[in-house]
Amino acid sequence: MEECKRCLLLESAREDVFASVQEHLQKIPESKKAPEALYRQRLALCLECEHLVSGTCLKCGCYVELRAAFWGQKCPDAKQKKW
Ligand code: SF4
Numbered sequence: 310m311e312e313c314k315r316c317l318l319l320e321s322a323r324e325d326v327f328a329s330v331q332e333h334l335q336k337i338p339e340s341k342k343a344p345e346a347l348y349r350q351r352l353a354l355c356l357e358c359e360h361l362v363s364g365t366c367l368k369c370g371c372y373v374e375l376r377a378a379f380w381g382q383k384c385p386d387a388k389q390k391k392w
Contacts, residue, residue: 315356318364318374326364330372343380351377354384354391 318327343351355361355373366373369385376382377392384390 315358315361316364317352317356317361318372321363323363326372330364330375333375334378337378341380343378343382348377351384351392358386358391360386 318330352373355366355377360367361373364372364374366376366385369376384392
């Protein structure tokens with residue numbers, strides 16, 4: 310499978326992984342979820358980031374679509390936090 314730089318799982322061919330992440334997203338309690346606008350804003354910043362490869366943040370190894378969904382999470386880039 311070809312590596313997709315600067316894309317989210319939503320846009321990649323990794324349908325199996327995307328489905329799994331969606332399943333996890335649905336299990337996050339509302340009290341722990343980032344508001345939708347904040348979630349979208351975070352993902353837009355990840356899309357501009359050089360550390361995003363195939364939906365994965367190379368700084369932490371997380372799928373950004375999952376990490377960004379949690380209210381209390383932060384961008385893991387210690388040198389240049391983007392969100
Ligand atoms: S370093 Fe931050 S902005 Fe870049 S992909 Fe990871 S979470 Fe997103």
